[in-house]
Amino acid sequence: MRAPDELLALVEDALAEVAFSPVLAGLTEAMGYAVTGGGKRIRPVVCLATAEAAGGRAEDALPAAVALELVHTFSLVHDDLPSMDDDDERRGRPSVHVAHGEGVALLAGDALLVEGMRFGLSYDRPEPARELFEATLGMIGGQFLDVTGADVSLADLHRLKTGRLFAAAVGLGLWTADVPAVEQAPWRAFGEELGVLFQAIDDVIDGDGYAAELGEDGAREVAAAAAHRAHERLDAIAADTSVLGALVDGLAVRTA
């Protein structure tokens, strides 16, 4: 059972070794720029930690973890575009479209999405790819609700936009550890809470979402309640979930 830092090192090594298709030629420069931008790698680490807690090997979950991070990165590159959030900066650096041009950023996002999906095909069983695809569609659906200002609650919006990929991080960890579908429910309930916790703290840091709607204290209450429920979900699982518990505590106090 490896600590979060050790799992993070596994993720970083795997991401550094990703060989994008040679047919993408110079586009891989913008893709690499996006992937190596200092992300926290929370989703892939959750995936590996879930696999280990469920009795699997983190190494077997690495392709799924890489897939999650590439799909997440695709979503950031496209979200930052002028026609979406129009963010010129990401993690303290120029966003991809500022550094490489808007057309190249569009294509880099497209290619990251396909490469992420390809990593989801690394398994003999079809469930990991299906889970990844459905989570990605949920994320895009949430982004659509966000960009069109649809009349949905913040909780429903986040459940799609952030929650689906967090739930998939747990789900992919379970599939790669060969946990049967009928035994997955309590783990997945944990994943849902983890997504809420992540998003509420994210909103506190960015001053939007829950923080804009409920104030910073209100957003912190949402996060604390989600962290509490996440621990309850873990307590209901008959396995050593201490690393996942440490991830909850880490997410609850993060400031960046």
Next chain:
Amino acid sequence: MRAPDELLALVEDALAEVAFSPVLAGLTEAMGYAVTGGGKRIRPVVCLATAEAAGGRAEDALPAAVALELVHTFSLVHDDLPSMDDDDERRGRPSVHVAHGEGVALLAGDALLVEGMRFGLSYDRPEPARELFEATLGMIGGQFLDVTGADVSLADLHRLKTGRLFAAAVGLGLWTADVPAVEQAPWRAFGEELGVLFQAIDDVIDGDGYAAELGEDGAREVAAAAAHRAHERLDAIAADTSVLGALVDGLAVRTA
């Protein structure tokens, strides 16, 4: 062995029955707008015709054919965006970003790509999905060369941008007809020529590409030579390839 028109009807029926993920909510409107815009469905028809010529059933190739058309449609939606070709019209109608807004067009393209990939997962064997993914990356790589004005020949550019998906149309037909990899080469050589033929005539119609570089007559010569070679490739295959031959002849004389 069904005629091109009958295969086209199969494709149209299958596309009309595609149920996009409900999680995409209102985004499916823009996606449907893009898919039902009066496309010629050449790639999916080639896929079905190849499957039948190779001894398979067109019905078994339908998910792959739908996948090809969705991926092709994704590429059109993103190519038309202001940061790419900035085309306000597509097939005589406002392009997706004009009709639905730029952010929605971006997301609709993303979602069409993922849904297309999902259809590629419809088979028990992994090769169709892999073929589709690799062809899609090749297409994106070609688009990158195009948008950045890279110093490559028109032939090399088209081989990626158009040729890869045409070759995949043939390849997916072969996989769904259970043609072993070692027997696929002559069919694939035919697919390459079909892509060149399609693109050269497309350039004549649009007055760009080969037509801009070689004049209309020069572009028609490129097309005629590709059509000739395509027929030669078919003649070398010990199967009834008459429908594929008819598709070659149809592509050679198309005017829209």
